[in-house]
Amino acid sequence: MSNKLFAVLISAGLLVGGFWLGQHLATNSPVALVGDADRYTSNAAARITAGTALDASVGASGTGTTIDVFNGESIQAAVKRASSGDIIRVYPGTYQETVYIDKDDIWLTGVIQRGHWPILEGNHTLNDAILYSGNNITVENFRITHYKGNAIMGQAGNNFLIRNNHVIDTGVYGIFPQLGKNGLIERNILSGIEDAAIYVGMCDNIHVNNNEVFENVAGIEIENTRHAIVENNKVYNNTGGILAFITPGLPIKTTYDVIIRNNFISDNNHVNFGAPGSIVAGVPSGSGIVVMAADQVTIEGNIITNNKNVGIVITDHQSFANISLDPESDPNSDQVAILNNVMFNNGYQPINEISALKLVNLIKNDVDIVNVGTSADSCILDPGKYVTLGLDDYGRCNFSDTHGTVSYLLPEPAEPHPFTDTEKGKMAYYGICTGCHAYNVRMIGPPVQIIQALYMDNPEGLADYIAKPIKKREDYPEMPAQNYLSPELRLAVAKFMLGVDNQGQFNDPALNQNP
Amino acid sequence: MRIFFAFFCLFAWPLDLAANIALSDRCPPGFELTPNNQCQLHSLYDQYNSLYGQGVGGLKTALPSRRDGFSPQQIDLGRLLFFDPLLSGDNTLSCASCHHPALGFADGRATPLGINGASNHRAAPSLWNMAFLTRFFWDARATSLEAQMQGPLYSPREMGTTPAALLQKLNSNESYKHLFSVAFPNANQHITLDQIYAAVAAFETSLVSLNSRYDRYAHGHQDALSDTEIAGLNIFRSFVARCAECHTPPLFTNQQIAVIGVAEPMGQSFDYGAGTIFNNPSWKGGFKVPSLRNIARTAPYMHNGVFKSLKEAAQFYTNGRGHALDTERKKELLLHWHIWEPNLTDEELDQLVAFMHTLTDEQFTPPIPKALPSGLPPIGVLPSPLADTLTSKHLKN
Incomplete structure (x- = not known):
């Protein structure tokens, strides 16, 4: 692991430190109030109010039928059979497979009987336990172990619910939703992960609560994600406890509006066993909370103890190890707010770079909170409670708590765009049919005009034909079946085609047909 | 067979057809x-x-924002220009000489040959789905197709023409003058560079x-892919292989710069790529992540074409961090x-390759x-893999 953290600033610090400290002690200017007083009481992004269940808008509906999977059977076979709305109940046993869910609204639930769990066993050879791309997926009550990649990975699925899972040594990440909106991760237990145990990447409207994460390189990481709350988690004996990052070089460039509150963050002194070159390999052992380049991160009500390097560190891209610079990412952590937390016995064995900064600033005590780099419009509510380093530009927070913001989860599920059948038919017509059919010209297939004349008032007939075409014309090639389109979409495109009076140009038959 | 036919046309076509060329109104x-009169793209996507309209995600994710709205006439004029060797300094090379439709709009070579056989050091990229991209060239130095195309047009090692020569040749061609006036009806009678760039774009x-x-x-x-191909998809998106982290669906690129540590062929100096262009030391040896759509059609692979097959290219990613670099370069990048080191098995690599083959679609070629307004044979010099095929077939016949 690298301790390059802060190294950049050392030399500058040594030069100007003494002068700067003298200046600082000599002045006693009033401290600015920072932040709107109603930041969390009238937070436009806060959607759920007190009293609403957190899982109200996430997870599967359970409106379909139930499919039972017993030891010795395949979970994936059940997923293949399942339709949206179905519940797949997995009974205790050992399942050695990768389960992928490329459907919406599937409820994957483990049945725990007398302490026996359904176990997903990767044998250190399988890549991932569960992959999903659909919306409204629930994954719960599984013990997942010995995979190489992830326990549970989501790509672009919205409204996900991942809870009550026990994840042990599943490789790079434990629970990793990516590019999703509106998701709840609660009551999972994760350990032995060589990157982040819970890693929320490029998501929006996220709630991570009541999880237990230990013996990982990073406990919980919120990366390039907005509107997230991390609360009531037990985070101990990781290399770094909770991270809020902007990682450069990703297509979604920001992290902001993150609350880290009421967590137990202690003894995160595990040796860093991150893969060489990974970003977490640059997290120094003994770091409670690390904020890197993320904005509007509010830290409140946490118990942060016995983290040997530092309790909270706020840093920027320039000062962090292993980080490339991305001109499209703002490298600084701005508008950070540190409210009331309980902190003690942190920073008793800091990395060399922090030791050097302490020396320059004549600080002898163990340090709870360090800020490195520029952090505009940041604040700390009661700096007298902690030993701090580099927080002199922080104002006093103009708000004292985040109680007014219960969750950023949405009151209703994030919905796909509501398109009419006509609109979808149009997408399919231009997206697919125009490759072979034009309105009034022969292309690879017959002109749309001729098709219209044949099927005038019979879109159902046309929809049936495109699913199972038969060779009709000697002088045209046989049409390939379009049965990969759903029956609804086939009817929609048939209706659109019969109504269309537009043109489309044809490909060169010489290029598209074998002469 | 098809290729032979095209080759045949190349010599047999009567030149006077040029006078009858009209632009499509479709x-x-x-x-x-x-x-x-604008062409608007539609897709099931x-x-x-997609989050923030970035067009990155999973299976059912929208595409990035697109560039469309050109008129049918502009598109068709662009097609004529694209295939016209008049655009090169010596009337031998067209855009299609390095971006041929039969080769996935690339040239099938590690690195392209320019005017008078000049060598170049970066591979000709495929042109499929350019409408969705925001950065062009391997080193991402251009932000529009209009800016991009001036690179190859005016490079003395590529098409080797000049703005003045281009304007002179097109403006002295009555057929082109007429077609430009149709494609750009409100514009001046004189063909401008901007009109040329717009039509090709x-x-x-x-x-x-x-x-x-x-x-x-x-x-x-669900049945569109075989079990092997789905296994490949699952490896592709797994966090072990991590392909989808940068080659992110639905376009199979996240359009970012990545430093992956491909070495140069023997004797060639190291290519610092985007690091030089953006003066960003952390991007040394970095290149734009290319889309993988139609990737099976565009071997060889990487910015310098060092890998002959998809299997070799996939193998690169499992051979370990920096394995291809010397010690000095390793320190620098x-x-x-x-x-x-995802430690993929040989079977997994084959599954990945099988999956990448499912990204092929050339229906809209x-x-x-x-015939061309210039009267020159369309395309001009063929990319050498096509020319070689022709020669061997020709000899056999």
């Missing part, structure tokens, strides 16, 4: 003609969302490939954090013009 496949953005078997799977047809 949009290419995939596009709707709007009442104000339009049903979906119009054609390039019409090259759309979104109907592969993968796409059928993505839109919900900040390799992307996703480059690691445009026609090569049968």
Whole structure:
């Protein structure tokens, strides 16, 4: 692991430190109030109010039928059979497979009987336990172990619910939703992960609560994600406890509006066993909370103890190890707010770079909170409670708590765009049919005009034909079946085609047909 | 067979056809003609969302924002220009000499040959789905197709023409003058560089490939892919191989810069790529992540074409961080954090390759013009793999 953290600033610090400290002690200017007083009481992004269940808008509906999977059977076979709305109940046993869910609204639930769990066993050879791309997926009550990649990975699925899972040594990440909106991760237990145990990447409207994460390189990481709350988690004996990052070089460039509150963050002194070159390999052992380049991160009500390097560190891209610079990412952590937390016995064995900064600033005590780099419009509510380093530009927070913001989860599920059948038919017509059919010209297939004349008032007939075409014309090639389109979409495109009076140009038959 | 036919036409076509060339008033496949004579692209991906409109995600994710709205006439004029060797300094090379439709709009070579056989050091990229990209060239130095095309046009090692020569040749061609006046009806009688760039960009953005078997799977047809191909997809998106982290669906690129540590062929100096262009030391050896759509059609691979097959290219990613670099280079380069040692098995590599083959779709391939306003044979010098095929077939016959 690298301790390059802060190294950049050392030399500058040594030069100007003494002068700067003298200046600082000599002045006693009033401290600015920072932040709107109603930041969390009238937070436009806060959607759920007190009293609403957190899982109200996430997870599967359970409106379909139930499919039972017993030891010795395949979970994936059940997923293949399942339709949206179905519940797949997995009974205790050992399942050695990768389960992928490329459907919406599937409820994957483990049945725990007398302490026996359904176990997903990767044998250190399988890549991932569960992959999903659909919306409204629930994954719960599984013990997942010995995979190489992830326990549970989501790509672009919205409204996900991942809870009550026990994840042990599943490789790079434990629970990793990516590019999703509106998701709840609660009551999972994760350990032995060589990157982040819970890693929320490029998501929006996220709630991570009541999880237990230990013996990982990073406990919980919120990366390039907005509107997230991390609360009531037990985070101990990781290399770094909770991270809020902007990682450069990703297509979604920001992290902001993150609350880290009421967590137990202690003894995160595990040796860093991150893969060489990974970003977490640059997290120094003994770091409670690390904020890197993320904005509007509010830290409140946490118990942060016995983290040997530092309790909270706020840093920027320039000062962090292993980080490339991305001109499209703002490298600084701005508008950070540190409210009331309980902190003690942190920073008793800091990395060399922090030791050097302490020396320059004549600080002898163990340090709870360090800020490195520029952090505009940041604040700390009661700096007298902690030993701090580099927080002199922080104002006093103009708000004292985040109680007014219960969750950023949405009151209703994030919905796909509501398109009419006509609109979808149009997408399919231009997206697919125009490759072979034009309105009034022969292309690879017959002109749309001729098709219209044949099927005038019979879109159902046309929809049936495109699913199972038969060779009709000697002088045209046989049409390939379009049965990969759903029956609804086939009817929609048939209706659109019969109504269309537009043109489309044809490909060169010489290029598209074998002469 | 098809290629032979094209070759035959190249010599046999009567030159006087040039006078009869007219521009299409219809949009290419995939596009709707709007009442104000613009071609508007439609796709089944339009049903979906993507976070912040970035067009990265999973199976049912919207595409990045697109460039469309050119007129049918502009697109068709662009097609004529694209295939016309008049655009090169010595009338031998067209855009298609390095971006040939039969070679996935690339040239099938490690690095392209320019004017008078000049060598170049970076591979000719495919032009499919340019409408969705925001950065051009391997080193991402251009932000528009108009800016991009001036590179090869005026490079003395590529097409070797000059703005003055280009304007002079086109403006002295009555047929082109007429066609430009049709494609740009409110403009001056004199053909301008901006009109040339706009027309070629119009054609390039019409090259759309979104109907592969993968796409059928993505839109919900479970049987579109075989078990092997699905196993490949699962490796592709798994966090072990991590392919999808940068080659992110639905375009199979996240359009970022990545330093992956490919070495140069023997004797060639190291290519610092985007690091030089952006003066960013952490991007030394960094290149734009290319889309993988139609990737099976565009071997060889990487910015310098060092890998002959998809298997070799996939193998690179499992051979370990920085394995191809010498010690000095290793120190100098900040390799992307996703480059690691996934320890994929040979079977897994084969599955990955099988999956990448499902990204092929060339249904909307445009026609090569049968004749050009310049009277020159369309395309001009063929990319050498096609020329070689022709020669061998010719000899056999």
